Amino acid sequence: MNQHILNSIAQASKVIGKTWPLYTFVASNPLSGYENATFQEAAGLAQKHFNANAFPAAKRYREAWEKGSIDTNVLLALLKENGLSESPEHYLAHIELQQQWEVLNKNHVVDRIMAKWLSSFMDEGLAEWDMPYKTEGFYAAWRLLVIYDSEIGKTRLKDIPKTSALALELLLKDYSEADYLTIFTHHLAALPGWTGYINHRTESNSNWQEEYPISLMDYLAARLWTAQKLNSSILPEVHEETSDALTFKVQYILLKAWEESWQNQLVKTLEKESIATQTSNTTAAPEAQMVFCIDTRSELIRRHAEAAGNYETYGYAGFFGIAMDYKRFNDGITRKSCPPIVSSAYHVSEIAQENKDKSVRRHKRKTNQMKFGDYFFKRMKNMLPSAFGYVEGAGFFYGLSLIGRTLIPGLIYRKNQRKTSHVEAICQPDINKVKQEDVIPLGIPLAEKVSIVKSAFDLMGWKQFAPIVLFVGHGSHSANNPFSSSLDCGACAASHGRHNARMLAKLANLPDVRQALTEIHGVDIPEYTVFIGAEHSTTTDDILLFDSEVPEAHEQLIKNLKLNLLKAQQTATQDRLGVLNGSVSVAQQKASHWGETRPEWGLAKNAGFIVGPRDLTKNKNLDSRCFLHSYEWELDTTGKALEGIMQGPMVVTQWINNHYYFSTVDNDTFGGGTKITHNITGKFGVVQGNGGDLKMGLPLQSVFASDDTMYHQPLRLSVLIQAPINRVSEILLKNSNLKTLLDNEWIYLMVMDPEQKNEVFRYKKALQWVLISKKDKRAAVQKSKKKELVRTELAL
Numbered sequence: 001m002n003q004h005i006l007n008s009i010a011q012a013s014k015v016i017g018k019t020w021p022l023y024t025f026v027a028s029n030p031l032s033g034y035e036n037a038t039f040q041e042a043a044g045l046a047q048k049h050f051n052a053n054a055f056p057a058a059k060r061y062r063e064a065w066e067k068g069s070i071d072t073n074v075l076l077a078l079l080k081e082n083g084l085s086e087s088p089e090h091y092l093a094h095i096e097l098q099q100q101w102e103v104l105n106k107n108h109v110v111d112r113i114m115a116k117w118l119s120s121f122m123d124e125g126l127a128e129w130d131m132p133y134k135t136e137g138f139y140a141a142w143r144l145l146v147i148y149d150s151e152i153g154k155t156r157l158k159d160i161p162k163t164s165a166l167a168l169e170l171l172l173k174d175y176s177e178a179d180y181l182t183i184f185t186h187h188l189a190a191l192p193g194w195t196g197y198i199n200h201r202t203e204s205n206s207n208w209q210e211e212y213p214i215s216l217m218d219y220l221a222a223r224l225w226t227a228q229k230l231n232s233s234i235l236p237e238v239h240e241e242t243s244d245a246l247t248f249k250v251q252y253i254l255l256k257a258w259e260e261s262w263q264n265q266l267v268k269t270l271e272k273e274s275i276a277t278q279t280s281n282t283t284a285a286p287e288a289q290m291v292f293c294i295d296t297r298s299e300l301i302r303r304h305a306e307a308a309g310n311y312e313t314y315g316y317a318g319f320f321g322i323a324m325d326y327k328r329f330n331d332g333i334t335r336k337s338c339p340p341i342v343s344s345a346y347h348v349s350e351i352a353q354e355n356k357d358k359s360v361r362r363h364k365r366k367t368n369q370m371k372f373g374d375y376f377f378k379r380m381k382n383m384l385p386s387a388f389g390y391v392e393g394a395g396f397f398y399g400l401s402l403i404g405r406t407l408i409p410g411l412i413y414r415k416n417q418r419k420t421s422h423v424e425a426i427c428q429p430d431i432n433k434v435k436q437e438d439v440i441p442l443g444i445p446l447a448e449k450v451s452i453v454k455s456a457f458d459l460m461g462w463k464q465f466a467p468i469v470l471f472v473g474h475g476s477h478s479a480n481n482p483f484s485s486s487l488d489c490g491a492c493a494a495s496h497g498r499h500n501a502r503m504l505a506k507l508a509n510l511p512d513v514r515q516a517l518t519e520i521h522g523v524d525i526p527e528y529t530v531f532i533g534a535e536h537s538t539t540t541d542d543i544l545l546f547d548s549e550v551p552e553a554h555e556q557l558i559k560n561l562k563l564n565l566l567k568a569q570q571t572a573t574q575d576r577l578g579v580l581n582g583s584v585s586v587a588q589q590k591a592s593h594w595g596e597t598r599p600e601w602g603l604a605k606n607a608g609f610i611v612g613p614r615d616l617t618k619n620k621n622l623d624s625r626c627f628l629h630s631y632e633w634e635l636d637t638t639g640k641a642l643e644g645i646m647q648g649p650m651v652v653t654q655w656i657n658n659h660y661y662f663s664t665v666d667n668d669t670f671g672g673g674t675k676i677t678h679n680i681t682g683k684f685g686v687v688q689g690n691g692g693d694l695k696m697g698l699p700l701q702s703v704f705a706s707d708d709t710m711y712h713q714p715l716r717l718s719v720l721i722q723a724p725i726n727r728v729s730e731i732l733l734k735n736s737n738l739k740t741l742l743d744n745e746w747i748y749l750m751v752m753d754p755e756q757k758n759e760v761f762r763y764k765k766a767l768q769w770v771l772i773s774k775k776d777k778r779a780a781v782q783k784s785k786k787k788e789l790v791r792t793e794l795a796l
Helices: 003-015 039-050 058-067 072-081 088-097 108-121 138-148 164-171 177-189 192-204 207-211 216-229 245-277 296-308 357-382 384-407 409-420 422-426 446-460 498-509 511-521 552-577 584-592 640-647 649-665 725-734 736-743 780-786
Strands: 288-293 311-316 324-327 334-336 346-352 427-433 468-475 530-537 543-546 608-612 626-630 678-681 685-688 718-722 748-753 759-764 768-771
Touching: 003 164, 003 177, 003 192, 003 216, 039 177, 039 245, 058 088, 058 245, 072 088, 072 245, 088 245, 108 138, 108 192, 108 216, 138 216, 164 216, 177 192, 177 216, 192 207, 192 216, 245 608, 245 718, 245 748, 245 759, 288 296, 288 530, 296 311, 296 552, 296 626, 311 446, 324 498, 346 357, 357 422, 384 409, 409 584, 422 427, 427 498, 446 498, 446 511, 446 626, 446 640, 468 498, 468 543, 468 552, 498 511, 498 530, 498 543, 543 552, 552 584, 608 649, 626 649, 640 649, 640 725, 649 736, 725 736, 725 748
Parallel strands: 288 311, 288 468, 324 346, 468 530, 608 626, 608 718, 718 748
Antiparallel strands: 311 626, 324 334, 346 427, 530 543, 678 685, 748 759, 759 768
8 A cells, every 4th residue: 555645644634523423422623633733724724624614703703892792902902913003893894894705516416425325334223224245344335336326327346446545546646646635635624524423433443333344545535436437526626715814814813802801801700709708718517518510501500509508519520530431221332431532441330239139120121121112113113014004003192292292391301300210229330340251349449449539539629528428410301302412421421420420429438448548548538428429400400319328317418408409400490591481390391392402502602611619719600601620729739630630621621612612603514504404314413404414513503592693602712720820830841732732722721820819820822921910909010010921930
C-alpha cells in the first residue's frame, strides 16, 4: 500500500469529528480535529471544508446587542484594539448586509448514493433483511453488490479492484501526491455525519465493528470509484471566499465582546457572593449532604434542596469517579457508564440483595415474558405475510395507547416511574474487573475500593460527614425522542447516573473500606453516617432515593428528607417552567407526552464552569448556565485534585459547550435539523427526510425556542477557578494539551486567587494573566497600572 495515501487519509480524517449513536449520544466538538489551530482559523477551515458557519448569524448579534448582552464599552475596546474606528452600529450593519452565497454541491448524487450504501451496511438491527456479505467488510460487500445498482450504470465485477488499497492506487494514478490530502479531505467532509460515525465505530471497537468492519479507506475507495463512474469530480474545484475579511474579523470581535460581557457579569456576581459569605460561615452541622453531578441542571435543584432544609450540596462529575461499564438487569445489554475519554476498568452488574433471591427470580421470569412478547409483536409487525393483518387487528389497541399518551401522559409517567425503581429495590450493584471471568461480589482489591472513595472526597474537599450522604446521579425522561440519551448524564456516556451513584454508596458503606480510610488516610467517617444512591430526574425535578438497605435507625431522617425533597421539587419546577406552567404535573406530562418536542432544555444556555467551594455560589441564581465542581484549594496541598479536575471535567465541559455552540450557529451542518422530518436509520442515527447525511448534533428544538428564536446563547466556555494563580500556572506548564486549548481560545480561563484577596485574573496567551477584578475602588492611575499584563513568578 502506498504509504503516502495512508498518511494522507490519517491527516484528512482530522477534519471530521465523531458522530455518536443515538443510544449513547455524547456531546462532542465537531471541530475537535482543529483544536491545534486557533478558534478563528478553525472557523475559516469549517467554512472552506463544510461550507458551514462557525459564528452566530448577524441577527443573533443584533439581538444580543439590543438586549444589552454585549456591553458597549467592552465592544468599543475590542474594536479599537483591532484597529477598527467606526461605531458598533456601523459594523453590525456591515455584517447584516453581507449575502451568504450558497455553494452548489456538484457531488450531490454521489453523496446520496454513498449515504444509501452506508445506511444499509451499518444498520444495527432496524432492517429485517441484512445486506449480504457484511461480514466481509464494507468495501468487499459493496464491490460484490454495486454491479446490481441501477443508479451506477452497467459495470462488471472484474473491473472493480479487489481491495480498497488497490482501488485507491488505481483511482489516484493520474493525480500528484500533493493532491491526495485535498481529495481525501474534500470527500470525507462531504458527509461528515456518516464519516464521523465510521470514526466512532473504528475507535470504539464495538461489537458491530468487529463483526462488520468498515474503515475510512474502504469508504474513500468506494466513493471515489462511484464519483469516477458518474463522471463527477474527484479533485474539488477551488471556490472563492464567500465572505470578506472584514466581515470575518467583525464576527469574531462581536463574539468575543459577547463572551467578555458575560464573564464580567459572572465575576461581579461571584465577587459579591464571596464577600457576603466571608462573615457567614457559622451554620449548624448539616442534617444531610448531597453530591450532584456538575451538570448545569444541577445548579437549579441544588439551590432548592438547600432552601428546603439544613442541607449541604456538592458538585462532582456524574460518573462518581468509577470508570465502569454497566450491565442492565432487564435486557443484559452492557453499556459504558463513564466519560468516553476514560477507559473502563470495572464491570458492574446486579445481584440479589440479602433474602431477595425469590423476588429476583420472579422479576426475571416476568422480564423474559415481556421480552418475548416484544419480539413476537415486532416480528408480526415487520414480516411481510403478517404485517397487514397485524395492523388491522392491533389498530384498536394502539389507538387506545395513543389516546392515553395524549390525554393522560402525567398519569402514565407516574405509573412507569413506579416500575423503574423495582430493580434497585431487590438488587445491589456488584463490581468486578473488566473481562474478569470469575464473578465475585465486589470482586476488586480493597485498595482499589478505598482509592475510589478517597478520590471522591479529595476532589470535592470534604470536611465533615452528615448522618445521611446522598450520591445523586441524574437522568432524563421523555417519550418518542430519538435524542433522549443526549439529555442523560454525559459523564456516564449518555446513560443514567444512578448506577454509578449506587455503586459508590455501596463501596463507601463497606466496613473494611471505612476502616482503611481511617487507619491509612485519616478520613474518619462516623459510624452513624449512611451513604445512599439516588437519582435526579432533570425533566421533573424529582429525586428518587434507593434506600431499600438503609438501617431502621435512619428511618425518620429519611422520611423528613423525602418530604423536604418533594418541596424542593415543587419550587424548582416552578422556577424552571415559570409561574404559569411550573407545576409538577405539567413537568410529568412533558416527560411522557409522545408529541412533546421539548421535554426539557438539557444543557442549553451553558456558558460557565466554576471550580470552588459552595460558599462561592450558594444562594445565587446562576440560571442553570454554569457547571459547578466542588473544590477546596487549602485541602489540595499538592494540586493533584485540581489537575484532575482540569484534565477531566474541564475538557469534557468544553466538549459539551462546543456541541451546543455549533448546533446553534449552523444547525443544518453541525446540528440535527428539525425533529419534524427526522427518520431513524439503523437504530443508531437520524437523517433528514429520506436520506442524506447522518445528523451529528442537537436538533433545532434543543437550542431554539422556535424556528427563528434562539434559546441557547452560543458562547465559548468560560472557566473560573478559585485557587492560587501559581498553582494553576504550574498545572498548565505540565499539561500542554490544556495550555493549547487556552492559547487557541477554545476555552477561557479565569482564576480567583484567594492569596490575593480573591482578585480575579483572566488568562492570556503564553501563561500571561490580566487583572479584571473590579470589586475594590482603586484610584484611576493604580487601576490602569494593575491592568497591565502580568506574569506569575512560576511562568517567568
